[in-house]
Amino acid sequence: MSELTLTEQEQIRREKLKELEAMGIDPFGEAFERNSNSKELFDAYSETSKEDLEEINKEVIIAGRIMTKRLMGKAGFLHLQDRDGQIQVYIRKDTVGDEAFEYYKHTDLGDIIGVAGVVFRTNHGELSVKASKLTHLTKALRPLPDKWHGLVDKEERFRRRYLDLISNDKSREIAMFRPRVIRAIQHYFDSKGLVEVETPILHSILGGAAARPFVTHHNTLDMDFYLRIATELPLKRLIVGGLEGVYEIGRLFRNEGMDATHNPEFTTVEAYVAYSDMQGMMELTEGLLESVAMETLNTTEIVYKEQAISLKAPFKRVTMAEMVKEATGIDFVEIHSDEEALKLAKEHHIELDKHQQSYGHILAEFFDKYCEHTIVQPTFVYSYPKEISPLAKVSKNDERFTDRFELFISGHEYCNAFSELNDP
Numbered sequence: 001m002s003e004l005t006l007t008e009q010e011q012i013r014r015e016k017l018k019e020l021e022a023m024g025i026d027p028f029g030e031a032f033e034r035n036s037n038s039k040e041l042f043d044a045y046s047e048t049s050k051e052d053l054e055e056i057n058k059e060v061i062i063a064g065r066i067m068t069k070r071l072m073g074k075a076g077f078l079h080l081q082d083r084d085g086q087i088q089v090y091i092r093k094d095t096v097g098d099e100a101f102e103y104y105k106h107t108d109l110g111d112i113i114g115v116a117g118v119v120f121r122t123n124h125g126e127l128s129v130k131a132s133k134l135t136h137l138t139k140a141l142r143p144l145p146d147k148w149h150g151l152v153d154k155e156e157r158f159r160r161r162y163l164d165l166i167s168n169d170k171s172r173e174i175a176m177f178r179p180r181v182i183r184a185i186q187h188y189f190d191s192k193g194l195v196e197v198e199t200p201i202l203h204s205i206l207g208g209a210a211a212r213p214f215v216t217h218h219n220t221l222d223m224d225f226y227l228r229i230a231t232e233l234p235l236k237r238l239i240v241g242g243l244e245g246v247y248e249i250g251r252l253f254r255n256e257g258m259d260a261t262h263n264p265e266f267t268t269v270e271a272y273v274a275y276s277d278m279q280g281m282m283e284l285t286e287g288l289l290e291s292v293a294m295e296t297l298n299t300t301e302i303v304y305k306e307q308a309i310s311l312k313a314p315f316k317r318v319t320m321a322e323m324v325k326e327a328t329g330i331d332f333v334e335i336h337s338d339e340e341a342l343k344l345a346k347e348h349h350i351e352l353d354k355h356q357q358s359y360g361h362i363l364a365e366f367f368d369k370y371c372e373h374t375i376v377q378p379t380f381v382y383s384y385p386k387e388i389s390p391l392a393k394v395s396k397n398d399e400r401f402t403d404r405f406e407l408f409i410s411g412h413e414y415c416n417a418f419s420e421l422n423d424p
Contacts, residue, residue: 009143017139029137032114036060039084050121063114088128089115100134110140184295188288194245199234208232211254227253231270239272247271278403281417282380286313307376319383320367327370332363360385375408392418
């Protein structure tokens with residue numbers, strides 16, 4: 001087994017670990033009971049004056065990771081980061097004692113400590129805790145990413161999420177916000193009478209999407225299984241079984257390419273409702289986004305990628321053919337043959353695969369090239385060609401199209417739904 005190669009910083013930190021042991025301090029600590037955190041302190045005292053804080057004399061016990069440290073003779077400051085943010089800690093030798101102050105001098109960025117003290121405001125006006133006692137909890141054996149730039153390499157951020165959470169406030173904010181979104185989705189669907197379900201992740205037969213699966217082997221049954229690529233088929237069976245309205249927030253697994261918007265393992269929200277149709281699903285979808293926005297943000301007006309977006313229902317509704325006509329002047333409703341469509345594709349330099357030499361595929365390619373990226377506000381694009389919508393009911397108004405829609409926001413697709421084809 002090859003010997004572990006350590007950086008100079010890592011070697012120094014391991015030496016400090018031995019020093020802690022020599023002092024009778026467990027480098028990796030034990031349970032620690034705190035009675036407050038950074039958010040509670042700022043919520044309670046952000047507007048309280050220095051003089052009032054002195055009179056209140058609020059004693060607290062907090063804990064967190066050391067993110068900054070400034071030593072100034074017989075006193076010093078550090079910023080302690082917990083789950084909700086950071087708060088400054090002021091440490092004086094004559095307050096914590098010689099032994100504790102010596103310990104403080106030897107701490108490193110990334111170490112986790114407990115602090116008991118009094119809430120006060122510095123002469124510069126920063127809300128802080130004046131330490132009366134320090135408790136070592138965990139020694140960090142590796143240095144944190146650069147304190148000024150954080151973890152800026154995207155590949156590294158995605159591979160080492162724990163460092164990203166330590167270094168980037170925005171990443172931590174998103175991690176804390178996601179569960180609130182999940183709860184809000186559940187609240188909305190529950191209020192509509194849908195039943196939340198969990199369906200099997202291991203499938204013996206693939207279905208519900210066209211994607212390459214991850215394959216695993218069941219030893220007892222001596223047969224291969226697949227990690228699910230869609231939740232569709234089990235959910236439809238529950239509708240057949242009489243549940244009438246179901247939804248699942250579940251993980252899917254697709255053994256395919258990766259980029260900024262595609263991951264082999266991801267979460268989807270899928271819902272099925274009996275006695276409904278495409279229009280009903282549009283209303284359910286726009287109601288979902290509006291409700292989630294209001295519950296989590298208390299507004300439907302957001303800014304995403306520097307664009308002002310309104311999640312207030314109802315959303316715009318437009319057919320695919322109408323969007324293409326608006327962008328190119330070509331009215332595909334008046335195109336009645338594959339030959340006409342192929343000619344238009346050639347004139348507009350749209351490259352087609354062998355299986356795309358038909359009216360419906362060409363219309364979809366025109367939409368992808370000229371329309372999708374232009375959509376900013378939430379928009380339901382419906383009446384998809386039947387060639388690309390095999391499981392959707394054919395439109396009663398024009399048999400070339402189906403009762404299917406996708407929701408687009410800021411140039412990206414967020415939802416796909418349709419009136420289910422239920423004629424065997």
